[in-house]
Amino acid sequence: MKERILRVLTDYGIVLMLIVLVVYFTISTPNHIFITPLNLINITHQIAINTILGIGMTFVIITAGIDLSVGSVLAYCGLVAADMVKHGLHIGGVTILPNTPVPLAVLEGLLGALVVGGFIGSLNGVVITKFKVNPFIATLAAMTIVRGFAFIYNNSYPISNLPNSFDKLGGGVGGRFMHIPYPVWVALLLVVISHFVLSRTRFGRQVYAVGGNEEASRLSGVNTNRVKLMVYIIMGVLAGLAGVLQAADVSSADPQAGLMYELNAIAAVVLGGSSLMGGRGTILGTLLGALVIGVLNNGLIMLGISDFYQQVWRGVVILFAVLLDQAKIALLARQRRVAE
């Protein structure tokens, strides 16, 4: 019996944690405002960006890598998008398409951000695969370099006064479909796509294989460098997308945007049961991880807990989830012992 309970606890730990948090916040917030549709929609809006980053991070972490540069890439790509929306398509002072009409300019900004994000991701990938730099170090360097460029971009000023049609992308006024903000739809769509990519495609299988045993994968004909390069590009593109959504949400592209976002994304992935050693992880897990973090943040604010204590609680929850995961591994080992 005790075994059973433990089993459920560890198998569905993250789901249970989510339920416990939701129930607790529902009961304890004044007038149960936590559970109102408006607030629930708010939560999904708040976690959309972390979910998108978490998706990319899941790919990276399954290959036993890590990407610390995503927060900086987010900020930089937000600036790129805002700049292009305002000043047209241009590369390094050479204007290609000036003064495009607004809807087209928004598209240009979005594409620009995705391309730049993917490009930075590919640089990370090349440094990691060709020059064999440890991913932690490589992306740590990228994190500060790209952040530096974000400040240089507009003399450390944010780019504001963005057209309304751009702001809508962030899910604010007019930026909703069936009451749900656009970024939430985007995140959902990406969850579905990436889930299928990871679980059903050849590429997905190779991602797991590389994380499970890189040399054995290489000798099985998997182009391990290409797989790794790809996951960093995916991560970069998603960070670029997140940058656009973030800038649109606050109607301003800020070089300081996205600080610590990489850590939130990693937290969501790890909460979702991925192993930092590689070879293990799922997108649905990451989604749940992002939900737990989002619910926690929102609930704590609703309860009026001070910012400092919020931080403490966030850390406690992550630690707890990881301990659950450890317990699961230990439990599996014990099951072998007491099997039957």
Add this chain to the structure above:
Amino acid sequence: MTEEAVVPALEMRHISKTFPGVRALDDVSLTVMLGEVHALLGENGAGKSTLMKILAGAHPKDTGEILLNGKPVHIDSPQSAMELGISIIYQEFNLVPYLNAAENIFLGREPRAKIPSFVDFRKMYADAQAIIDRLGVKLNVRTPVNRLSVAQQQMVEIAKATSRKSRVIVMDEPSATLTEHELASLFTLIRQLQSEGVSIVYISHRLEEVFEIANRVTILRDGRWVATEKVADLDRDQIIRYMVGRELKDIIPKAPAAVKEPALRVVHLNRTGVLHDINLTVHCGEVLGLAGLVGAGRTEVARAIFGADPIDSGRIELFGKPVRIHSPESAIRHGIGLITEDRKAQGLILGMAVRENTTLANLAALSRFGFVCRAKEREAATKYVKDLRVRTPTIEQAVQNLSGGNQQKVVLAKWLFTKSKILLFDEPTRGIDVGAKTEIYQLINQLAAEGVAIIMISSELPEILGMSDRILVMHEGRIAGELSRAEATQEKIMHLATGGE
């Protein structure tokens, strides 16, 4: 030594053990006398390693008891087993890759220097080198373990286990990776340990070794005890009957090749310091044996052909056309497969299922628009599990939970599924039981009959002699000579392999 009169050095009584979905051991007992070499035999997945892991504290047992010198002992961790004087050489290596040989040998018991908590490196290297030299292996103990060949790693494992003061030493397929030369030094070492009163449990699928070194044998089948007898009272056929429960023709069935056009030609291949001017040709339908001592460069030849290692000069022709192979990926695309010798590090993704490992090298055949067709994949995996008789509860079992021999079969399954036209087998029957071995030989013959060109590297001379149409012998990175099937003998191979003219 009359057995009834003395207390056994080790007794394992009524041991049972179940893994999820697998009854690995069912009421198994084992008695080993002082100074005895006791062979533990059985098919792949019979439960030999599991029994020994229980003894070594690596797995807890479900029921049963263990006695040392007649006294019940409680073993609940590798440490407690070690303290009781039980050492084990695991079937799968347990060395720390980035530490050198000496550091591995003395891991956890490094000689202390005069200054507290410092290691006396000079003494450590000297002692380690002495142990290694005594084993008759040529290797520098300062070499990191991941740069040693599989056989050298095995010798480091042996050095590590035997250099401890032990009462019982378990050797789980120590010889699987060794050539005759190292095997001889291992046997010398075993005899010496035996005369010092150490008891040895020896697991192997090579029965000749059992007859040579063991006093008694215990045979397991499907997790159950079948028999314990003196080796002198048994013959080969009886042992096999005990193991498989039926008669088995133990001949290597060889259909001589109807040699066709050349499939693969290697011309003046060089890799500085490793391979020197390698020239060879394999024809469709032919089995080319590659013999030589450990470190002679056989694996390196296979890896070079397969694009796993860069080459400095030379060229490779496939079916008469020169090709550039710069990665395993391109080799596979050209229809070449390499069955690697080290399954744990190079052959398998241990955490993945049997199904996923089987299909990894040929996912393209199962995919449409990049999506893997699950039904087809399951079908393929199921087919190979059945064809090769892989003992696994389901195709979803993680390969790390399979017995060593069954893991090897999964590696074979993966390469059979690529339907390659040229297959390079590097020690294909390593760790495979007698019954399954015959099946694999049949399989190789069948592939050859279908026109596949095969290069087979093996350290087992009878295997090389029995299976090959032609034999190339390597010595220190060069091809020392070629022997036809008719003229080849063990002596001639050894003569060439040791550098004789």
